[in-house]
Every structure is written in structure tokens, then in C-alpha cells.
Amino acid sequence: MEQFGLLVLNGLSWGxxxxxxxxxxxxxxxxxxxxxxxxxxxxxLGAYLAYSLMSQFEASSLWTLAGAxxxxxxxxxxxxxxxxxxxxxxxREVSESYSxxxxxxxxxxxxxxxKAIWGINILSVSAPPELRGASEIFATFTPRYVMFIxxxxxxxxxxxxxxxxxxxLGKTIQSVAVDQWMAGLLGINVRLILLGTVTAxxxxxxxxxxxLALNQSLSPDMGSALIIQAFGVIVIGGMGSIRxxxxxxxxxGIIVAIGDKYLPDLPxxxxxxxxxxxxxxxxxxxxxxxxx
Numbered sequence: 001m002e003q004f005g006l007l008v009l010n011g012l013s014w015g016x017x018x019x020x021x022x023x024x025x026x027x028x029x030x031x032x033x034x035x036x037x038x039x040x041x042x043x044x045l046g047a048y049l050a051y052s053l054m055s056q057f058e059a060s061s062l063w064t065l066a067g068a069x070x071x072x073x074x075x076x077x078x079x080x081x082x083x084x085x086x087x088x089x090x091x092r093e094v095s096e097s098y099s100x101x102x103x104x105x106x107x108x109x110x111x112x113x114x115k116a117i118w119g120i121n122i123l124s125v126s127a128p129p130e131l132r133g134a135s136e137i138f139a140t141f142t143p144r145y146v147m148f149i150x151x152x153x154x155x156x157x158x159x160x161x162x163x164x165x166x167x168x169l170g171k172t173i174q175s176v177a178v179d180q181w182m183a184g185l186l187g188i189n190v191r192l193i194l195l196g197t198v199t200a201x202x203x204x205x206x207x208x209x210x211x212l213a214l215n216q217s218l219s220p221d222m223g224s225a226l227i228i229q230a231f232g233v234i235v236i237g238g239m240g241s242i243r244x245x246x247x248x249x250x251x252x253g254i255i256v257a258i259g260d261k262y263l264p265d266l267p268x269x270x271x272x273x274x275x276x277x278x279x280x281x282x283x284x285x286x287x288x289x290x291x292x
Contacts, residue, residue: 046209
């Protein structure tokens with residue numbers, strides 16, 4: 001029972017970590033249909049900003065962490081608004097190949113910015129006292145910080161589900177995603193909806209970075225590693241499906257945990273094996289099955 005609990009725990013930890021990184025990416029793609037490679041860089045910037053803020057206060061309390069999460073979200077949201085006005089607005093008028101090149105260049109720019117400001121050394125910051133240690137849940141000792149990550153992942157998923165599928169704003173966003181021209185004829189301010197979506201998506205990247213800063217080694221390569229896993233999850237879940245990304249993140253987390261247990265010398269290889277198998281059997285991902 002304990003081994004099973006550890007397996008589930010590791011799977012949940014991996015899955016929610018990746019979902020947090022992928023949530024904003026999924027939201028932006030679902031509306032703008034732009035494959036934003038720079039999203040991993042935005043998560044990285046959020047993590048480094050949180051590191052700087054928490055280092056000033058030596059991670060003294062949950063309030064410090066909450067402040068860092070809020071500040072990172074706001075700062076990255078502002079960056080997202082600038083990026084939308086200067087880059088994404090132009091990418092909507094060109095083919096996807098240009099979008100891939102431009103957003104990858106933006107990822108490289110974020111890496112260069114991190115190196116210039118924080119250097120190339122690996123950095124880390126301690127969790128506040130409230131998130132240190134472990135609690136026993138179903139005969140399994142669970143680190144409190146893992147429970148915090150899982151709680152944040154579930155909260156973000158439920159928030160996006162309610163906003164996108166249960167509110168008037170969500171219906172408006174969906175109508176813009178389906179047909180921008182028709183939405184404009186109906187009196188919807190399409191430009192404002194697109195700007196708000198990008199701002200919210202990049203703000204989510206900042207939030208994710210702040211949450212993950214405490215269990216990640218911060219380096220300029222952090223963004224590249226996260227974006228690969230995030231893209232894998234949203235491809236499996238069905239491009240643009242928040243619900244599909246959440247379910248696929250959980251499923252892939254369990255698969256990765258099983259692989260790491262039985263093939264510890266090949267960490268993460270099961271992720272790529274599962275990605276190939278799932279897309280071979282369901283080329284459109286799990287999103288359609290999720291919505292049925």
C-alpha cells in the first residue's frame with residue numbers, strides 16, 4: 001500500500017507541475033492558435049522573479065510566498081500584454097511557421113535576459129516553514145510542498161473550467177476562438193478579448209513559475225525543459241483543451257512515475273514512449289474523448 005501511495009504521489013507531483021506550466025499555454029493556443037514556444041521562458045522568468053523576492057525575506061512565511069506569486073503573476077501579465085501588442089498581433093496575420101520561429105526566438109531572448117540579470121549559476125530558494133516537512137495521508141508520508149503544488153494545480157484547473165465554460169466571459173472567449181470575424185460583427189471587441197487572453201495566459205506562466213520555484217533548480221535552461229513537457233501534455237490532451245491537458249497531465253504523471261520506478265536508469269523515457277503510443281492510437285489526442 002505504501003509503495004502504491006508513493007507511486008500515485010510522484011505521479012500527482014509530476015502531473016500538476018507540468019499542468020501548471022501548461023495551463024497558460026493551453027489557454028493562449030485555444031484562442032489565438034499560436035504555438036507559443038516562449039511560454040517556457042515566461043514560466044522561467046516568473047520563477048526567477050519569485051526567487052529574487054523570496055530571497056529578500058528568506059522565505060519567511062506563506063505570506064511571503066503569496067506575495068511572490070502575486071507579484072510574478074502581475075509582472076508577467078504586463079509582459080504578456082506588451083508581447084501581444086508588439087509580436088502576437090502581427091503573428092496572427094502570418095503562417096504558423098513564422099509563429100514557431102518568432103516565439104522560439106523570444107524563448108532565446110528570455111534565456112539571455114536571465115543570464116544577464118541572474119547569471120548562469122544554478123539557484124534555489126527554500127520553502128517557507130509551513131510547507132516544510134511531511135504529513136501522513138493514507139499511510140503515505142506526503143511532503144507538504146507536494147500537497148501545495150497539487151492544490152494549486154487543481155485550483156487553477158477548476159478556475160479555468162468555471163471561467164471558460166460557465167460564465168458569459170467564457171462564452172465570449174469561445175466565440176472569438178471559433179470565428180473572430182463573426183464575433184466582431186456581433187459587437188464583440190475581439191482585440192480586447194485577444195489581449196486579455198494573452199495577458200491572462202502569460203500571468204498564469206508567472207504564477208506557475210512562482211509556485212515551482214521552490215522545488216526546481218533554477219537555471220537558464222529551465223524554460224526549454226518545461227516547454228517540451230508542457231507541449232507533450234497539451235498535444236495528448238487535445239490542442240486547446242484545458243480539461244484534456246489536466247487529465248493528460250495526471251495520466252502522464254502516473255506513467256512517468258511507473259517508468260522511473262522500474263527503469264530508474266532511464267528517467268523520463270516513459271513520457272516519450274507514452275506520447276508516441278497515444279498519438280499513434282489517437283492522433284487528435286484525448287480532448288475529444290474528454291468532452292464526450
